[in-house]
Amino acid sequence: MLDLGSGTGQVAAALLPALAHVARLDLVDPDAGMLREAAETLAPLLGDCPAGFHRVGAEDFTPPFDGYRADLVTCARAFHWMPRPAVLSMADRVTAPGASMAIMGDGSLWTHPTQWTTELKRLIQSYLGPERRAGTAGAYTEPVRRYEDDLAESAFSDVTExxxxxxxxWTPAAVVGYLRSTSFARPALFGDLHARFEQEAHLLLEEHGRNEGLIEYAVFTVLLARRPGGDR
Structure with missing residues (x-):
């Protein structure tokens, strides 16, 4: 299994208990801090499964040994930020003939339309300005192309949704932890004000948690892509 844009390892942590056998796990992320958190998260789940942690962009991943072939490539929200044709070309080079790619996501608390997420968004904007920030890339921009279009032009053009x-x-602590991993509220964006922001966020979330609760209704979408003609 090859997980791209791994962040803190949440995709791998969710899938490892559900998969019958994983011979090897490789996580790819350019952020060393994220990979350290992923290693801590996954340590109790790996058992005898060897794991590699690669601090590179997804498009620059190279196999850790000769003959390496991934059977499953996963990528969650980070796919938006990647040079997608280059990433898909890399995946074609390092996967087995019958491999699958799973591109997945379920939106963001930034866009979720509830009172508590709306007020949380306003708090973030009070620190960072009205535009949705995108880490070091400036303001967020909507993707010009659908992921399905990128996949249709790649080796993995057989796509089902x-x-x-x-x-x-959610709990207040879980929301704050989630915000640290996002592009729009990562700690570096706040500079010296991050601790104060987190204190205010905790207070806001605790207040809403006591009342109606911190509930999110979402739709988790998985694009499962394979090479044409392969077994399903």
Whole structure:
């Protein structure tokens, strides 16, 4: 299994218990801090499964040994920020003939239309300005092309879409932890004000948690892509 844009390892942590056998796990992310958190998260789940942590952009991943072939490539929200044709070309080079790619995501708390997420967004904007920030890339821009269009022009052009309704009950601590991993509220954007922001966010979230609760209704979408003619 090869996970791209791994962040803190949440995709791998969710999939490892569900997969019957994983011979090797490789996580790819350019952020060393994220990979350190991923290693800590996954340590109790790996068992005898060897794991590699690669601090590079997804398009620059190179196999860790001769003969390496991934059977499953996963990528969650980070796919938006990647040079997608280059990433898909890399995936074609390092995967087995019958491999699958799973491009997945479920939106963002930034756009989720509830009172508590709206007020949280306003708090972020009070520190960072009205535009949605995008880490070191400036302001967020909507993708010009659909992921399906990128996949259609790649080796993985056989695509099926799967949609799963999700109801989440968040805790204040979980929301704050989530914000640290996002492009629009990562700690570096706040500079010396980050600690103060997190204190205010905790207070806001605790207040809403006591009232109606921190509930999110989302749809988790998975684009499962394969090479044409392969087994399903």
């Amino acid at each position: 799967h949609r799963f309704p999700v109801r989440r009950r």
